[in-house]
Amino acid sequence: MWWLFFYLAKLNLLGFELFNSQSLSQGRAPDESCLRYNFKMLDAYKGRGQTTKGIWIARCNDIKPFTVAMDFEGTDSNARGEDNTAFERQSALFALAIADIILINMWYKDIGLEHAASRPLLKTVFQVMKRLFKPRKRTLLFVLRDHSKTPFEYLETALKEDIDRIWASVAEPETSRSVVLSDFFNAVHLRQRFICPRDLTGDKREAEPASGFFIRAEKIWKTIKDNKDLDLPALKVMVATVRCEEIAKEKLRRFTTDDDWLALKEAVQAGPVSRFGATLSSILESYLSQYDTEVMHYDQDVRNAKRRQMESQALEVVRNAYVTILEHLYSNTLESFKTSLEQSLNKGKGFAASARIFAQSCFLVFDQGCEEATH
Structure with a gap:
């Protein structure tokens, strides 16, 4: 035996x-x-x-x-x-x-x-x-x-x-x-x-x-x-593909039900959320880190590919919340531009000069808001 x-x-x-x-x-x-x-x-x-x-x-x-x-x-x-x-x-x-x-x-x-x-x-x-x-x-x-x-x-x-x-x-x-x-x-x-x-x-x-x-x-x-013929490297890749995909799906599922993410998602509906991007990145990174730890001994090409796939799927999950943030920024910035331009015109200032100044200012505010929502 x-x-x-x-x-x-x-x-x-x-x-x-x-x-x-x-x-x-x-x-x-x-x-x-x-x-x-x-x-x-x-x-x-x-x-x-x-x-x-x-x-x-x-x-x-x-x-x-x-x-x-x-x-x-x-x-x-x-x-x-x-x-x-x-x-x-x-x-x-x-x-x-x-x-x-x-x-x-x-x-x-x-x-x-x-x-x-x-x-x-x-x-x-x-x-x-x-x-x-x-x-x-x-x-x-x-x-x-x-x-x-x-x-x-x-x-x-x-x-x-x-x-x-x-x-x-x-x-x-x-x-x-x-x-x-x-x-x-x-x-x-x-x-x-x-x-x-x-x-x-x-x-x-x-x-x-x-x-x-x-x-x-x-x-x-x-x-x-x-x-x-027993092709062990091919089998190794096959096992890595199955397990990395299973682990990625589990981490993505846990991310979508995370209390912090759900609270952030709800807060976005009311208006822009300060440090939205940083908070969201921190939550997502914790699950990506868990994924990296659990797949570290599998084939590198496979685990990297499944990680990118997981990131892409996670971005789809947060897409609506991100779009909502941008819509709030757009709406608030446009309203601020209209208000500022109207006040300037009421003071007798020229339309072209006022529009150019407030447009540049609002574009800067909008860009900063987008940056904060993204990173």
């Missing part, structure tokens, strides 16, 4: 997965007392057989940040018969497309053996990695079950050499020529990863936002099942 763990935070998602063969007891996976999962465990006293069928998902209890574990059926099980290879590749591709850490659980005695259970498993992992379109760099961790008198440094050297040989034996697709193992995987110290739980999160610069995970996972699995 193999496992996949997700660390779901408010904004970031880190995938963590473990590969096992069916013959390696599920109880030998990372300490269940540490991960606190509730999946069914293999009982060796009742014989060895398939414990997990398909893909199961559950929450790991009492672990922060919020952690979800995905349990995949054994990779070398005979339960599926001839269908095993197809499902193995589909599930491996799915897991590797959404995870960041790949943890492989294997017998120490399998190191250096050509036909050991972990070898075809590793080959499948590497083939899938090379198939991915512009894959993110993953962390590859190995857990060796049991030990012998052989010094660890010798086992480590043999394992690295064995991994390099398996990698070299995997055919290179046209899109991945002249690549080495280190182009796809990081090397880390496993012990420190479990001693310091926070270190599991690693580098978050390429972490996927948790809010878009389920949309992305559903699309990825459908693409795999339909046997289509």
Whole structure:
């Protein structure tokens, strides 16, 4: 079996997965007392057989940040018969497309053996990695079950050499020529990863936002099942488009029902409102800022486009209030011009000179009012 763990935070998602063969007891996976999962465990006293069928998902209890574990059926099980290879590749591709850490659980005695259970498993992992379109760099961790008198440094050297040989034996697709193992995987110290739980999160610069995970996972699995090429960058843009649009709509909805905006909108009906533009900009900017915070980990081009769309829609919302302000300014300015001109003419001053002076003065007042209503 193999496992996949997700660390779901408010904004970031880190995938963590473990590969096992069916013959390696599920109880030998990372300490269940540490991960606190509730999946069914293999009982060796009742014989060895398939414990997990398909893909199961559950929450790991009492672990922060919020952690979800995905349990995949054994990779070398005979339960599926001839269908095993197809499902193995589909599930491996799915897991590797959404995870960041790949943890492989294997017998120490399998190191250096050509036909050991972990070898075809590793080959499948590497083939899938090379198939991915512009894959993110993953962390590859190995857990060796049991030990012998052989010094660890010798086992480590043999394992690295064995991994390099398996990698070299995997055919290179046209899109991945002249690549080495280190182009796809990081090397880390496993012990420190479990001693310091926070270190599991690693580098978050390429972490996927948790809010878009389920949309992305559903699309990825459908693409795999339909046997289509898995274009991860395109899927990333698709998820960003869906989530950024959802977030933008929610922020726009909250803006349209904001108490301060509604009070400002009502006040405009009675006449010009002092600092209308500044007050409105402050209210709108607070929601734009919230949007920026929630979409900061999505594709930049997508989030910028949806932000501009949100701004445009918000301007449509305030358009009537803004037009009302201008109408008040126009009406008041025109009335002031008529009054001033009439008073000047009553004092015996010339029409042309008076009209020119008061027109310039009123235009200045109108322009200042428009500026205040806009900014």
